[in-house]
Amino acid sequence: MSSLNGGSLNKNPPNADRHITVGGTDWLWAVFAVMAVSTLGMIVWSTRRPRGTRLFHNLAIVILATSTVAYFSMASDLGATPITAEFSRGNTGTRQIWYVRYIQWFITFPLLLMLLLFSTGLALSDILTTAFFAWIVVVCGLVGALTSSIYKWGYFALGVAALMYIWSSLLGHGPRTNFHAGTGVRSGYVRGSWLVAFITMLYPIAWGCSEGGNVISPTREMIWYGILDLILGPAFLYYFLFGMRTVDYGAFGFNSGRHTDGAYAGGHNAGVGGQNMTGAGVGGVGTKNGTTAAGTGHGAGGPGVANAV
Template identity: 45%
Template structure:
């Protein structure tokens, strides 16, 4: 047997059954995105070895983003990590037909982990204060969780959660676009350029996610395969695309300029080793004096 057998191996009954779901084409697309995410993870990790250990922070965070995303897309390509929810709006088009739509909750688990990492990449670049970073990440998590809860609700109340998520996103967008740029400006024109490029890229793409949600999990306007393509393209641009821009922008920026001080045992001398070597040297001098004294005594005798 050849080809993609994921839908046969993992069917469309998973405590509940769905009649509005992805096809083999959707599964193939998810696997393709998984491959790109995994490949870029290797690229980001490989590029980190061109930097000293103390300068690899942004490589590590960015590689973690695409690594988690590759696992999520492997799960969706395998037709796992989903549940079926009754749609609010049934459609007559055969591609959206069916009253039980497949909802991939694993997508939101991915976003719950990766979007805070992405914001950490951004907000550390501009030197935003730690309390502000934590609050922005909290609002981001509210945005993701309300999106998930809304997707799992069959009634019109889903749009209430959608509204909460959009309001939280507006706070995140304001913090990135206005507050972040104000701090980045203080750190120098090269840092401001990198931050602005990555920040505008991210916020523009994130503005499209609520549209994708409204057309798929929310309004059942587009079929599940189109949902896969819409979210997949956005994720490819928002994760590997963002990572490439960020790593390129950081190529000549040392993390110390951002207020980050990371010790590297290969380049930073250890106070303990210095103290120990100093004791050995002083002991050697003392022993030398003792041996000289002993020699003088013996010659005198």
Template identity: 55%
Template sequence: MAGGNQAVNLNPPYAQEHLSTNGSDWLWTVFSIMGLGTLLAAVATIMRPRGTRLFHQLAVIVLTTSSIAYFSMASDLGATPITAEFRGDETRQIWYVRYIQWFINFPTIILGLLLATGLPLSDIVTTLFMSVVVVVSGLVGALVHSTYKWGYYTFGCVALIYLWYVLLWHAPASSFAAGGVVRRGYYLATGYFSFILITYPICWACAEGGNVITVTSEMIWYGILDILAGPVFLACFLWTLRGIDYNALGLHSGKFVDHGAAGSAVRGEKGAAPVAEVPPVIPAGEQAA
């Protein structure tokens, strides 16, 4: 693994306000945490019985995406220079690879939370769309150098308010098929995740938005948030669901092989009735005398 100094030298930044060597070293640390979390989540997924791996597989998706994103940022890759507001003609690195990470991770995490509730599919799809609006609005706003960026910031905040409404009020009001244990775990996990979500727009306003803090400070702040919203949150969430009854939720990890029977078992499908063996028909002229 390359160090921060080597990464910055091999991939020099093209902006005046850019990532420092210490910032790159911190990003390599976050990458190591994300990579370790990915391996642990993959092992935990394999150890689960088939048909009960859905939430663990979602964790693998999130952590794998974060590992790739932080490898890119630690290598000083995945950024573009944008004229910084309130700084004259000075340019600042805007890390679009971070928003690609969030574009995948935020809907995936929220999907895992809502699948534990009794929300209908239409509400879940709308909520996932609003999580995408939050990320895309942040990306477009970061790439705009004029004060119009705050219009996109407003769009993202409104979508974020909708997420809080669904996660903290609408979804808990639904009936939890798996009972009170899952409901209590959902309240804890969602309260924690919703609090983390509050801090992202604050960091954006200080970093890409208002250019109040440096790129290195931005990396430290976002890195801590992504660790708390990634491996730490997922570890706690999966622990609360360790004894969940997938049959009660009506969830299975897709099609799984049943080694105890010939063929495969699919959720919601009954095995076909055995077909009686029909003896061959012998023409009358060929029958034995």
């Protein structure tokens, strides 16, 4: 260990026979810097948007901030554990397995899919199910990486199967839904979904060559994963959000349900008989343009007032 001249590797010596090199830590510090700057830029961009129209930007902030912390850990040679490799290359006994990377993906991968699918007309239940399968992909990858025997490939197969479900949602169900925000959002979604599907196809290949088959070194593993994370992180997020900068946010139908929201100030809860009611109790009375109409609202007690249009 004394021969290592890198700052991170001196402070936090590697704990496996096959580990990252000084060049690997340099690359990780560079990726960390890009992630950190991208996070700050997204925060500034978010504050320039009106309140109530920041959902996509806030999801991007969480993704980028999580990636920043993960790459700081890996650049510091922290967040790894030695695992006996199934396939020994030369005299290698153990290999560094970076569990902090899987913690990163466990948070970022579902959020990335939600950010993309929220632009479609896909049902919320389908979006959440797709996000759940993202967790399956990451958990299978982590458990497989920590397994020394041939059973790791069973987890690999299960993870790829879950990934295929995600691809079916992105490329199959998503494009067939109604895009209330317009055809421009549809075309942007189609391009983005194909990019995400293609990049996520490269992750299992990288896993098979690194944590799975121990073919490439941990440094090359870091370069491979780092490029993929940069594409699906800053590059894709800024590209996708820039393409949606002029889209009417109200067309997505997002609403928190808070009475302080601007959308609810006009009353967007639907009552019986086509009347739009706010705060109406069962059997309440709504008024619209000076006329009286009975309806059933969604609130608790009191009269309801319909939209004045």
